Amino acid sequence: MKKNMMAVTAGILAGLMCATPVLAATTESGHTDISLYVPNDPAYTITIPETVTLSATEHTQVPITASDVKYIPDGKKISVTFLKGNGTYGRLYMTGTNEETGKNYLMTLQIKGTSGEYKSGALEKQIKGMELASFTADGTMNYEVYPCSQDYPQYEGKDSNLAIQKGVQYSAYIDYGIALVDQQ
Numbered sequence: 001m002k003k004n005m006m007a008v009t010a011g012i013l014a015g016l017m018c019a020t021p022v023l024a025a026t027t028e029s030g031h032t033d034i035s036l037y038v039p040n041d042p043a044y045t046i047t048i049p050e051t052v053t054l055s056a057t058e059h060t061q062v063p064i065t066a067s068d069v070k071y072i073p074d075g076k077k078i079s080v081t082f083l084k085g086n087g088t089y090g091r092l093y094m095t096g097t098n099e100e101t102g103k104n105y106l107m108t109l110q111i112k113g114t115s116g117e118y119k120s121g122a123l124e125k126q127i128k129g130m131e132l133a134s135f136t137a138d139g140t141m142n143y144e145v146y147p148c149s150q151d152y153p154q155y156e157g158k159d160s161n162l163a164i165q166k167g168v169q170y171s172a173y174i175d176y177g178i179a180l181v182d183q184q
Contacts, residue, residue: 087172103159107149
């Protein structure tokens, strides 16, 4: 009987395995949409003045213009930043020499960009990377700059770096960074 029981059990198990239905698709065709899109590279022209003459008594507006702006991705902007100035470690100040006396002078500049705050050009970490203008379309933005002597009128006419000296030709330069960055 034992042999019969084993044979019956083995037969039932074998039958169950064979009875498992195999399902097959009955469609006669299929469909897949395929696409490819590579967006155009961003394109723009940034125009920065080659020379700017500062006023000794007024704040000077320095225009930066973006034109031919196309294909700027959503969430991005063109950012024009203060990269470095002519001073040591990229600081921003004007220098000049009195040709009659040979004495050197230095004048720190104040600068205001998109943050709306004036910052001193004497402290590199305070202004390096400072955004001066930003664009997502054609347009012009001004940043503002002025000699710190305007903050110290009491030194006018005195032999001091806090006063603009008559007869001294001051000069400086700014290098700019221009990049496509995330909008904040």
